[in-house]
Amino acid sequence: MSDLGVGALVQPLYITYKAAEVNDNFRMFCVAGIGFHLSANVFSAVSFLTVTAIAIDRLLALHLKKGYNAAISLRRVAILLLLLWSATSLWVIAWIMSIKIYQIFNIASVFVCLLICASAYVTLQTRLRMLQNSMIASRFQTQDTESQRQHYLDILVAFVLYYEGANKNFEIQRYSKETTKEDLIE
Numbered sequence: 001m002s003d004l005g006v007g008a009l010v011q012p013l014y015i016t017y018k019a020a021e022v023n024d025n026f027r028m029f030c031v032a033g034i035g036f037h038l039s040a041n042v043f044s045a046v047s048f049l050t051v052t053a054i055a056i057d058r059l060l061a062l063h064l065k066k067g068y069n070a071a072i073s074l075r076r077v078a079i080l081l082l083l084l085w086s087a088t089s090l091w092v093i094a095w096i097m098s099i100k101i102y103q104i105f106n107i108a109s110v111f112v113c114l115l116i117c118a119s120a121y122v123t124l125q126t127r128l129r130m131l132q133n134s135m136i137a138s139r140f141q142t143q144d145t146e147s148q149r150q151h152y153l154d155i156l157v158a159f160v161l162y163y164e165g166a167n168k169n170f171e172i173q174r175y176s177k178e179t180t181k182e183d184l185i186e
Contacts, residue, residue, distance in 0.1 A: 005043040013039060038092055045088040045109075052113040053080060055120035062127055 013036035020028035061068045091109070095102040 001046075005039065006047075010036060010040045010043055038095070041092050041095060042088050045091045046084055048110070048113055049084045049087065052116050053084065055117045059120045059124055062124060 013032050017029065017032035017036045020026075020032055057072070060072065064071055091102070091105060094105045
């Protein structure tokens, strides 16, 4: 929605603002300038806060896993969007009331959002790297377990075959010791 607002409102106001400046139309320059600055502030702030909300959302999705769908509902997302647009309105009202308050609010908001985004994405990167490493280790462990099973099975088969062969040899030897030449002649 904010990107649509930038394309549909901010850019035309900016063109009008610059055209009025070139044509020395002071009244249009002021009206378009104020409209451009206010709308640019609104839509850029909403975009910035949305990016921060997405970073938090991805972090929640990773940490909550299966509980994510229960925790994040459509109603909660709608409330968050309403809060984002309301906070942006306060941002613009601060610009209208006092540029000094606006600048302080702007610097603080941008700093907090950047800190949240950076922390969220570093945490996501670290956590995903750990999951990736554990999956790789699990795959190798599974392969090792399967190869160990095969190895033990091979040893068992060799033992059984050896035992059977040794047992038959023993039987043949025992039979040959028990029988005498006279038994064979009969």
